[in-house]
Amino acid sequence: MTAAERLWDPGSAFDHPVTLWTTVVLIGLLLVAPIVTLALARIGIVGPETRADVLVRCKGWAILAPAILGPILLGSFWVIGATCVLALLCHNELSRATGLFRERLVSLVVVLAIFATALSAADHWYSFFTAIWPVSCAVVAAVAILPDRPQGYVQRTALGVLALSLLVGGLGHFAYIANDALFRPILLWLLVGVQLNDVFAYVTGRAFGRRKLCPATSPNKTLGGAIGALILTTCVSAYVGHHVFEGTGMDTPAALLGAGVLISLSGQLGDLVLSSVKRDLDIKDMGTTLPGHGGLLDRFDSLLIAAPLVFHYVGYLRPGFGLDQPMRILTAP
Amino acid sequence: MEPWEYRPAQDLGLSRAERLRSVRREVGLAGWLLSRLAWALIRAYLRLRHRLRIEGRENLPEATPFVMIANHASHFDAITLCAALPAQQRVSAFPIAAGDTFFETDAAATFATIVMNALPLWRRRCGAHALDALRTRLVEDACVFVLFPEGTRARDGRLGTFKAGIGRLVAGTSIAVVPCYIDGAHTAWPPDRRFPGPGRLRVSIGRPLSFEQTENRRAGWESIATELRQAVEACARRT
Structure with a gap:
């Protein structure tokens, strides 16, 4: 397999039986699960609460499954791109929830580290990939000094490192597998x-x-x-x-x-x-x-x-x- | 060591459309970058095409929160006043814009929030509740509000009467109010024109006033409105 084929050629998507069967089973489950739930609810085996709960979950998966499966079938470039977008959106959620978004410099370092991770994964440059997390943690600790506000220094540094650990460390490794x-x-x-x-x-x-x-x-x-x-x-x-x-x-x-x-x-x-x-x-x-x-x-x-x-x-x-x-x-x- | 204090975004849990219209809206990194970019362009435009000149910058308080007010005769007014602020304060400056004009559709609201950083005030619902929410935001986040007590653009370009709402916002508090006068905006972009024409813009910034001793009741609000109108007129005489 050449790099170009791996990156953006969906032609070989179903070469491996596991890919083929996972896709078939997933699509099957998405269609069957709501029908079975509705049928079980009709004959009274499943209560109305469980029924509503399962249907809401199915609806969520009807959006998510194509969004996850699509990039994987299209090629590793799309996997890395989609994971990068996912990490950025997750960073938006995490930083708004923790208040880290007010610390713009720390937030910016996390965003840059997410982009760098995507770049290193797309490039298949492992030593750059492994350098990103420790270097960006050190940079977070450094830029958190810049506002000249010692109050809350430990908090903003720790929140930055948590974001890096979950999004660069966590999701980054998922993206890097796309090089195989x-x-x-x-x-x-x-x-x-x-x-x-x-x-x-x-x-x-x-x-x-x-x-x-x-x-x-x-x-x-x-x-x-x-x-x-x-x-x-x-x-x-x-x-x-x-x-x-x-x-x-x-x-x-x-x-x-x-x-x-x-x-x-x-x-x-x-x-x-x-x-x-x-x-x-x-x-x-x-x-x-x-x-x-x-x-x-x-x-x-x-x-x-x-x-x-x-x-x-x-x-x-x-x-x-x-x-x-x-x-x-x-x-x- | 002080205990950790988490402050989640004040608009957490709101949908996109609700966030755009919330006076508790807070932007993240992307919103901040977009707004910095928009402001660089706006300032360049005002300087180059309208030869914007600002007098009395030394009157601007160094500490926030404060409120900037001025005569209102053009869509230029809010951006002109914001352009007079130093970059540090401009980031937290919110023009108070008419909800029924700038926040009716999602497209308009997106423009008003990204480019203008505006917060909405619905003219038919600007009672105690709406003003209290605005005052809470102003004090808690120590920001700058840019607003026009006339409530609408003067069609003839002359200074109209000030509504009492400005008094209600600041009566009994130490929040400074900075009176300003904008000259040339009505000629360059009067309310009856869709797009701006040429013309010089000048802003005169007066000394800040505060109304700690004024009682927070209708009589107090009205006296504040009158006093501020006179202060804006004084700025006008200086231009």
Whole structure:
């Protein structure tokens, strides 16, 4: 696969069976889920509250699924571009919610770091990519001096570093996976893993959830939901992962199950990170970017912790991402 | 160490259309950059085409909040007054614009907020509630309001009567009010013309007044309006 093909040629989109089947199943689920829910509600198995809840979720996914699936099928350029836009919108939400937006210099450093991350990912320049997070953290600590206002220095620096960690560190690693020849199945494996994790936690929590997981942070999460999601997500991720990573160092039962556990745990932790932020700020949703569904951060929270952890886990065992692809395609000396 | 204090955006949770029309609107980095760009262009235009001259800049208070008022005879007035402010204060300067003219459609509201940084006041609903919301914003965020107590552009270009609402905004507070007079705006862009023509613009800035001792009742509001009108007339005589 040449760099140009990988970047913007959708012709090879369905070459890998995992991409094909994930797309088919996703489209199928989007069509079937509301119909099944309506049918179950009609014969009285599902109550009106659950029915409304599920329908609202389906409506959200009808917008989100094409927005996520589209760039992945089109090519890695679109994945990196879309992730950059997502990170900028998430930064807008996070900074407005925490008040960081009033600190324009710190905010500007975060925005520039997001652009730099997208550039390094598009370029496939890994050493530049790894330099962005530590350098921009140091720059945040430096520019936070400039207003000559020691009051609140630690707060604005810490908020800047938090934004960098979640958006440059978290979403950045998601974008960098797009440099792999198998970026479509790998990204879908990760995305489907963290999103199914949410669904599994919701469903098993409703069925078996009694003990609250951490009621002060997130009152609706139960231990039953967390364990149910851990078991189911690990199984599904390991099964799909086997087809994605066939013939590599990742393709052993222990490595695949480990990846599944990592996806499930880090997905749930990402969710709780956002819940903690919202509780601390005493707000309900991070924003109104998605009408009726809260902010984008509320939707993509489970990816924030999972992306860097899974990236380095797979990178260590497989090993690497895009090592057979041309590097520094824009800036090659 | 002081405890951390989070101040989420005051307009958090509002939809886009609601945010545009909220007097609690706050812009982020992109909005700030856009507005800086718009102001660079506006200032260049006013300087080059209208030879804008500003007298009495030393009368502007160094500390915010304060209110700038002037005669109103043209769409030039708000941008002319804002152009007289130093860059630091201009960022937090909000012209109070008629909601029924500038905020009816989303397109108009977007223009008014990005280019003018305007906050809306609906002329048919400018009672205690609306003015209280504006006063809260003015004091809490220590910003600058630019407003025209006549309430509308004078069709003949002459100074009309001042409405009592300006008194209601500042009576019993230490908020400074800076009287100004804008000369030439009516000739360059009178209310009956769609687009501006040529003509020089001059702004005269008077000494700030404050009305801490004035009672916050109708009689007080009206006396403030009268006093401010005289102050604007005094600025006019100086130009």
